[in-house]
Amino acid sequence: MSLCASCLEVGSFSQAKATGQLTKLGKFDAYITGDEKSDKAVIIVPDVWGYSFNNVHVVADKFASHIGARVYIPDFHNNEDFNKQRLASPDPANFKPAVGDFLAKYHPRDAAWPSVREAVDEIRKVQKPKKVGAVGYCWGAPSILHLGSAAAGASKVDAVAFAHPSLTETSDFEALQVPGLFVLAEHDQIFTPEKKEAAQEATKKFAKQGGPLATWVWYPGVTHGFAIRGDESDAYTAQAMGAAANQVASFFGAQLA
Template sequence: MSLSPCCFKGHFHKGTAKGQIVEIGPDNRRTYVSGPEPAQASGAILIIADVFGISLNNTRIIADNYAEKTGARVYIPDFFDGRDLYTQLDGHSPGSPEAQAKGFKIQDFLAEFHPRDNSYPKIESAAKAIKALHSGKKLGVVGFCWGAPGTMRLGSDDVPADTQADAVAWAHPSLLEVPSDISKLTKPGCFLAAETDAQLPKERREIVEEELCKLAKNGIYTTLRFFPGVEHGWAVRGDENNEYTSRAMRDAQSTLADFFAIELRGQ
């Protein structure tokens, strides 16, 4: 499976982000951070963004929202090395005349920045660095679209303890391998699915449900929430001028913020 056209479209949101850009980890990765300093934070939340990356104002505002609602310090690392989709296309969509004029090809982008093997080392390095900054506190990880595979890996025993998340979440995931990405989960999870989603259609969503039920029998707590009337990307790039979609976006933010508020405090 590759990324779908729905992974590359959406709306850019208004609003002023409150965080700042810092460098973290041994590779000095540019990272948007929001919330209290590590010593005062309730824990840490790592956002693995979609292909629009750290540059998208929408995701920065989501980070600010999580920080405010959870008391955590929230991080959005640049896993695209300064060449996320938003930056490469100057805010234009991949199918636009502007993108065509630049010679942009989605398949080339994905070949360089595949969310699995190509990107796992960067993601794991960032998670380890963030955990070190918050020694003794918990790490939550949420992935949007492109970020889902890395999120699930951090919630499994495929990574060492100094890198592993304490709780994971995703919304409208892309490039998930089901059932294996789900069956390997060993940490609590909160997952949000859209009614219309080429990356997670009904038949794949039902497989996810089956695997989560198996995890429940082993005492691993998860929830899967279905959002009717919305499509892939709604939680980050939905139309804030559409009353229904805007409400669904706010609901998604609150759902995940509440989940992390509980998990990071160990309640």
């Protein structure tokens, strides 16, 4: 069980200024942005760099603006995400995360799901939105697939999306009961061609049986992590990052209407 090299590198820091607030969502520290009176909500389950990372704040702001939703990024790592570890390190520029220790403590599957469901329940309690969407990046992908399944119970959401997932299983896609948008990088050591083919077949089979449609989007020339931590100074990567965020925003704009 491992993360790819792209997950371990901080990547590029976004130069955009976030407009939301670092605040609380029930017991969770969280970044929250967008109209608090909106009838739509989106929860972001971030990658291992966590809720405190400015790059994911900027993406959340874009979703809030484009969708007209209240967007939440709860802290599912108890302020021990890679970003917080990096900032607390004596040498942040050369910070090397202890991946095995992190995954042992914060596994992205069954161990994370009670907290993710609790965050969705808290959103429904404080905002009372008519519809909720969930989007995950890397570490967050298994959780959003869980939230789109019957196993989530009353915490089930109305639509899901992810970009460059990690540690998903074909059974996650077989259990999916809501529309999905799935963004893939060409170069991804974790979501291999074999895993992609099995997942796509599972969602296609379900759609043919009358279930909701899953849309798969593939970006050539980019690597795992590009949608959050891609190099904005590279014109091609910047375009891909922007297009991926816009596609997710458009998808939720339609599904949460």
